[in-house]
Amino acid sequence: MKTTYLMALLVITSVVLIFGSSANALAEDGYCEVMTVEGSAAVLRNGVSAPIKEGDHLKTGDRIEVGQGSLVDLAYDNAWKNVTRIRENSEVKIGSLVPTHINMKQGDIFSRIKALPAGASFEVETPTAVAAVRGTEFRTLTEPDGRTEIQNFSELPTSQILVFGMDSAGKRLDSPVTLDIEKKTEIPKVGDAPLPPRLMTPEELNEGNKDNEGLRERSNLPGVPDDKKLGVGGGPGNGPGDAPGNDFTGGGKPGGNFMDHQLPAKDFAPSLPPIPEHIRDITDMAQHVGDRAANAIQRVQDNKLPPPPPTGNLPPPCQQGYDC
Known part of the structure; x- marks a missing residue:
């Protein structure tokens, strides 16, 4: 009887350890699913290259190469609320998924980050810069010589992007630039600080908005109408629905009250379909x-x-x- 009890206890302990290890590994690995593939693209894993297909799941360390006239859309959660579009002639590596850190050697990435878990972050790093966000839409373009440009396409006026320069050792420089909506900054080369933000051109706005709309439709996320864009965007430490430094009752303005806006009922949830x-x-x-x-x-x-x-x-x- 005692032997049988010990054997049962050993089996139970083994099962707990196995499943616990699997759960921890899953949490560490994170999530990255291929939503869309148009044209030619490949993933390099453990030295082996293979075509990327819709439905594939990528891992930390995977390298992605997107061919001429092609694109790849990736989702970082199974609800497809945090997504990126990698455009043609891009070379990208998944540095980590928890937190999400994308390394781009060269190319063009549009990121639509709408529902990160509490305390999570999303970063795109190039040879000369790092763009860090908690919830917004932005574009990162990098030339083969490392010159990088970051553009903010957020739909909510309080969303901001922190942009850091990088030194020759790959470390972030102090004094990042804060990038507001419809503005861009440039980092010319390694060791340079981001240039002062300036407004994007109409052509740049139009091109980025097309990617934003394409990702929204692909992930089934409704947009925010222009007249409903209150100051309640995500901010560091405030979650996806609060403005930096204010709680939700402030309506995105210091000292304000959300009820002061006197919105119709349907406007309290601007993400709902019309x-x-x-x-x-x-x-x-x-x-x-x-x-x-x-x-x-x-x-x-x-x-x-x-x-x-x-x-x-x-x-x-x-x-x-x-x-x-």
Whole structure:
């Protein structure tokens, strides 16, 4: 009996250790799924190159090469809320997935990071710069000589990007630049600090917005209409729905109250899809009928209705106080 008990205990302990190790390995490995492949692209893993296919899962250390006229979309969670688009002639390495750190030797990456877990971060590193975010949309372009440009395409006005220069040892320089929406900065070469931010050109805005919209549609995430872009974007330490330095009740402005905006109910969740037009029509019609009924009741209560018309020869209705 004692031997049987010890054997059972040993089996249970082994199962716990195995599954515990698997869970820890999964947490350390993170998540990276190939959403889209257009054209030619390959992944290099352990010295072996293979074509990338939709549905593939990539790992830390994988290198991705995207061919001319091609692109690859990656998701860093199984709900596809944190995604990147790697464009043609790009060479990228997954430095780590927890936290997410992408190394780009050269190329063009558009990142749409919308729902990182609490305390998580997302970074894109090039030979000359690092862009660090907690939740925003941004583009990173790197030339073969290392010249890097970072562009902020956030949909919410409080979202910011921290951009660091890099020294020759691969360490970040002090005094990063804070990049606001619709602005860009450039890091010319190794050892240079980011240049002062400046506005993007209309052409740059148009090109980046196309990638942003393409990733939104691919990941089934509704956009935020222009007139609903309140200052409630994600910020360090505040989560995806709060403005830096303010809680949600502040509505994204110091000392403000979210209720002060007096928004319609549907605007409290700007990520919800718009109400279909036919539903709006039905709602308007019901409201109109309800208003007419309320007016009729009020007229009866106020004794403002004329008496019933007499029988016999009647004058025209207009002369009796009724509508013609």
